[in-house]
Every structure is written in structure tokens, then in C-alpha cells.
Amino acid sequence: MKKRLTTCTFIIGAGICFFFFLGAVGSVHSEAEKAEKTIERPILISGVEMFEKLERPPVQFYHDRHTSALKEEGCGTCHPNDEKKKERFVFTYPKTKSENSSKSLMKSYHSNCLGCHKEMAGEGKKTGPLTCGECHVARKKPLVEHLPKTPDYYQPLDEPYHKDCIACHKKGDDDHKPEDLDWKGFYIKEKGIEKAIWPKVKFDYYLHSQHEKGLDKKCELCHHIYNKAKDKLVYLKGTESSCRDCHQEEDVEKRRTFRKVAHSDCLHCHMERKQKNLKAGPFACAKCHVEGKERTIKEMADIPRQTREKPDKTLIRMEEMGDATKATISFGKKPEQVEIKVEDARLEKVSFDHQAHEGYTRACGDCHHDTLKACKECHTLEGSDKGSGVTLSEAYHDISSPWSCIGCHELEKSKKSCAGCHHLMRNGLRGSSCLVCHSQKTEDNIKAVSKLGSPKDLLPEKLSEELDIKKMEKIYKPSKFPHQKIIKNLTEVSNKSKLAKKFHTNRMTICLGCHHEIPLEPKKLFPRCFTCHSSNILYKKTGTLGLLGAYHRQCLGCHKKMEQKPNDCAGCHAEKEAVPTETSN
């Protein structure tokens, strides 16, 4: 009897173990699979321009499935040949497209897609769907990954994202127009649906250098400008710019859209090189439109500088905008035209080290948008349509924009190494910082950076290396505060960073991180913290912190931001030997 019982339990136990094992293997397998699989994005075909109301949901067309299935047949199966150059394709679909009416457009799609599917089915080959609902798939779940990313602080929108999109677009203010949201498919219309679907190709320094290498630095193969007199595309050295500079969102006369140009020219070059058995780029959608990670600046550190003529160092001032600039000033009812002359400029020119800043970008477009022109050509003193209303001053100084000088510096300051001190002094363009940029008179001064000295030159002699903070003496032993060590470490961090070296001009700067709002002089004792931060926390209207909060927020805030230890109570506050009893409060 006993024996039977033990065998029974053994068998059951083994069975359970086996199930767990299966489960574990299964989960590992599926996760690995997930990592391997790239996200397959459909192109949504709906012809919104022709159809006012969609009777059925847009077609979800998987391009890469078709390219791999029709590898032998080639692109010609679907795409028509170019009229001028017969060997080239025009990447439009369908082959015979008639856009006379919505019905004819629909017919041309249906006859092309279904015709092919039927033909292949007749030959007994594996092929795509033949019924309506299989192509016009109604999406139950919205395709979250297709939507544009929201800023971080709109986190609450992220999860019930669609609900909140609708909530705002229903109300319909200026930013959220109801017509911008397609209710049926739950996606945001952004000048043609396909745009929102695929991630943009980031043509960074790495990709550019790969093309330079592959094409033997023949810039003319890609870059050109339009010569009006000759009515021809010509290459002129030194005028290279981004494709989007001319090829924009919509066809302008002969200029095709960027989308058309990029697909036909890039893909054809790749194809031709493949036929000639040369090293060629990819054809599949997902190979260029790569999901997720972009190459970091560190990964591209070894890439040589691009050869286009550009300033290494430059002086930025209105000077280069012409002799005088007209500005409209209206204090009263009548707007007045005022001439601003170069001599009138009151701040010094900014000396800008172009070459040094290239190392902090992944592509020229990170600062120059879609052109390679200077900022002032679009961002005028008063703002223009060309510069989307952003004035020249804003273009350099807007703190909330990642494009502007200050905005980009602010982003840099929010990184781990700087955030310790800078997270509390944010949005801070101090008066003194203007002169850091607006100061250098000659080009030679551009690279001049200051280096912070050793803490011993700053500290008063009687100040010991380690300080004891006895605020919570009743409960804990005094906290040891390694004052000098902290200054030394922070000075090292500052001296490592180019940005810091440039802006930390005052040698007392490093003290400002903690001893804020105080006039600083070396070798002098600063006012104590409790001068402003009262040790008695009572309700105060001004919201000035108490001493307890000031200490803890200063120390722990910095430790958290810079990922330093200690970050718990015991790390600073050593326990007293005799634990105080409950009554001794």
C-alpha cells in the first residue's frame, strides 16, 4: 500500500515537473523568437484623397512578403517600367492605374491585386487572399507602434493612448482637430497614411560614409542642383545639401516628392549594383526603415569628417545678414520700421566651433533640419514663414527646443554626470552665462577653455577635510561629510567635459552646486545653510525648505541623479550604540 502511494506521488510529481519544464522551454523559445522577428509593418492602402468615406477598412499590404514571394519574377510583376529609361521601374502601384474616379481607382487596384492572386491560385501556387475581408482587415486592436511618440511627461497618455487621442480630438481644439483622426482605423492622418507607419530612415554619418566608400567619393551620383538656363540637373561642388531641401512633401512642377525620389533612385542604384555583382544596399522595406535603435554618436566616433566645404570655426552675428536689418516694432498703435545697423549690435559676436560640434551629432540634419544653410537664412530677426515663425534669437536661445544651442546644452546638462548639480538649477540662463558665448573677439579664442583648479586653492585653511553634520544627533551619530573629496570629484567631472570647461569659467563654479544663491569668494567661509533654511519646519508661505529637507534633498537628489552611493538612511546616518527608547523623542 505504502509503496503504491509513493510511486503515485512520484509519477504525479514527475508529471508536474515535466509541465513546468515544458512551460519554461516554451517561454524561452517564444522570447527568443520575438527578439529575432522584426516587426512586420503593413502599408495601409485606402486612397483617402479619392474616397470621402471609406466603406471598408484600409487594405493592409505587406510589401516585404510580396518581394520575397516574387523574387524570381522581379519588380516588374507589379511596378511599371519608366517611359524614358526602359530598364528602370517606377515604384508606383498598380501598373495600370486610372485615377479618373474613385470607382476606376478601386477597379485598377482590384484587377491588379486579385488578378495576380487568381492567376497564381489557378497555377496551383501559394498566393494571397481572394475575398474582401482578408485584405480589408478591420483592426480590432490599434497598431500602437505606428503612432508618433509623445513627450515623456505625457506618460499618462501612453497606455490608454488611443482613448486619450480620441478624448482630445473629439473636443477638437486647434491642435487636435477631429478630422485629423481616422475613427475607423484609429490612426492619425499625417499627409497620406503611409507616412506615419514606417520609421524614417536616419541617413547618419555612418550611412553617408558607407555610400562615400562604395561610390568612390563620386558625389555627383547623388547630389545635384537644378540649372534653370540649361533646364538640366547639374552637379556643382560645394552645393551639396540634403535631398529634402528641394524634394519636399508634395510634387512641385518637375520636382518629385522626397518619397518618390528616395525610393526610385536609391532602390535603382542598389539594383543596378546588385546586377553588376557589386556591393549593394538592401531592397526590403524593413532593411532601410530599421526599427528601434539608432546608431549612437559613440558608435560613429571613427567615421571621418564629411568633405563638403564648411566652416571649422565661425563667428555668428547679424553682420553676415547684410548691412542693415529692418525690424518692425510696435509699442503703440502704429507699427514703426526701425533699422538695425551692425554697429548697433550690443553684444559681441559668438565664436562658434563648428568642427567640435559635429562630434555631438549623428547627422548634419540634427542642427540644420533638412537643409545645409546657415540658421539665419530661414530664421530671420523677425521670424518668417521659411523658418516656421521661429526668430533668430529663438533659434539660438529657445530652452525647450532640442534644435537650439541652449536647448541642446540643456539636454546635455540633464545627463547623469551633470544632473547632480544642474537638476536643481534648471531653465537657468544666468545673466553671467550670456558673456560666455558673446565674448570671444577673435577666432583664436574659440577653443579657449578654463580648467578648474584643485579644491585646496578655494577652501579656507581652517576648514577640515571631513565635516560632521550633527543635525540629527539625538537619533544618529553625526554624519561624516567628505567635503573636500566631493569637490575634488566634481572638479574632475567638470574638467572632463568640454561643455563644462567652456561654461564653468569662474573657478568657484563648482561650489555653486550646493552653496547656491550666495556671493562666492575663495578662501572665505560661506553663510551656513540654516541662515536661510530654518531648522524648525513650520508652515511657511514662501515655501522655503526647512534645514532637514534642504540637507536631504541636496544630498539624496544629487546621489540619485548621479547614481552615487549612499542612497539610503544607513549610508550616512550610523546608528547610535544604545537605541533610544520610544519615549525619548
Add this chain to the structure above:
Amino acid sequence: MSIDRRKFLKYLGGLGSLTLFGRTSSAHASGHSIRMPDQYGVLIDTTLCVGCRSCEKACNEINEDLPRKPTQFFKDKSVLDKRRRMDFDSYTVINRYQNQRVPGNPVYAKFQCMHCNDAACVSACIVGALTKDENGAVVYDAWKCIGCRYCMAACPFQVPAYEYNNILTPQVRKCTFCFEKRTSKGKIPACVQSCPMEAMTFGKRRDLIKMARKRIKKYPDQYVHHIYGEREVGGTSWLYLSSLPFDKIDLPKLGYTSLPSYTEPIQHAIFKHFIPPLAWYGLLGGFMWFLRPKKEKTETAQDEKGIKK
């Protein structure tokens, strides 16, 4: 008397319309007005809290009627692994939440009675054991309490706890806003005083709201752009700022209308100045009197009955 259908319905309709008499005003009749200009509150900035549990300790020390706990208990951080609620032995608890925005940087949130402006528990209490004080506190009077626990059912935050282990003199337990010992004497609550990060700020509610707005404006990327408690259930004395969506730190999504303003207009109207019940019974009496059987008819009816028999 014979009453036809038409007449009967007419009287009934008239009677019904009279019962509406007491319901004309929609303002509900709770003990205090919702807007007390000088009421105090506390602003909790959950982005600053480090989960040290000093507030729990201070709370236990100041409230002597809570079961005593050793100092060592409050140093134990392992209790944060579990999600806790306020109970008979604690007026406030801290919970830890995973932070999806910055993994490895958990968010801590302290909970206690929210001291609602228009508290559902005050409205639900049938003996007036719970009252809203002018300084913002919702105060409990154990002597009046009969232990019906309606307050526990009414609270939208499920705060009040009950001493189920105390058989003879059980009490309802919830944060007192340190009313007796501190706030009524011009001191600040013990938990606020004890917080080393000063994550809590005690002050006039309207100043706190201004302060909270300022913080959101200054550090827009750090906060969810909402002050929890500013308008939830008609406003609460304790306000929260958070970096995570509030439902992620166990603060439920609630409407902006106070709960008593749903229930009280009906309940209070029914008994307003005792007029509606008196009117109702008076009308019923009048109706009965009107329909009373007349003498002759009763006799004939009896006769008929007799014949039938």
C-alpha cells in the same frame, strides 16, 4: 361614494407632485460648506519620497491609542515588498511602486485619510460621530460612534478601519490629522514634521495648490500635469503630485463631484424640517378621509353581504 378612475388619478398626481416640495433646492445640507477658505491641507510630492518610513514612526509615536511598535519595526524596509493598507494599528502606510519611466528608481507613496472637503463618511455617519472641522480635519468622536461602519462603506478611498479584534470597545480607526494634539494648537502634523525630505508640505489648501502648480510649471517633465485631490470627490485636504499616473500609485480615478452631493439631496429632502413626511401623512389622511365609507352605503353593503351569505 363612488370615485371614478379619472378623479383617482388626479388626486394621486396632485399628491405625488406635493412630495416634490422638499426637493426644489439642489444644494445639499451637510454640516459644513464645501469651501472653507482657511482650511489647511498637506501637499505630498511623491517624486521626493524615499520610503524611509519616518512618517509611519512619527504617527505611531504621537497617536498613543495605536498599538505600540518598536523603533526597529520602522527600519525594516522589507514590509514595502507587499502592498499594504491602513489598518486598526496604523493611520498611515507607505507603499512602493515600480517606476516604468525610470526602472530601478521606485516611487513611494504615503497613504492616510484624505480628509475630503465634503466627506462621504461624515455624510454617512448617522450619529454625527464624524465631523469636518474648519481647519480641514475630518474628526472622529469615539463616544458618539455606535459601530455601524457606514463610514467604511461610504469612503471612496477605503480608509476607515475597524478594530475587529477589540470585542468590548471597538472603534473606527483613521488618520486624525493630529487634530487634538497638534493642528488645533497651531502645530503641524507629526508625519509632516518628521519627513526628512520634506516631501510633505503643510499649509493652507489654496496656497498648496498654488505651490503645486508652480512645481509642475517649473519641472514639467517630472510630473503628471494634475494635482490629485484638487477636484477629486469635491476636493480633498491632502493633495498629491506624482511622476506616475495616479492610478499606478493606487489613487483611484474618481469623479469631480463630491459623493454626498449625489446622496444628500434625496435623503435630506425626504425629511427636510419634517415637512415632507408630515405633508405626506397628512395628505394620506386627507385622502382616506375623502374616501371614507359613508354610513348609508356601508349599511347597504352589509345588507348585500348578508344576502349573499
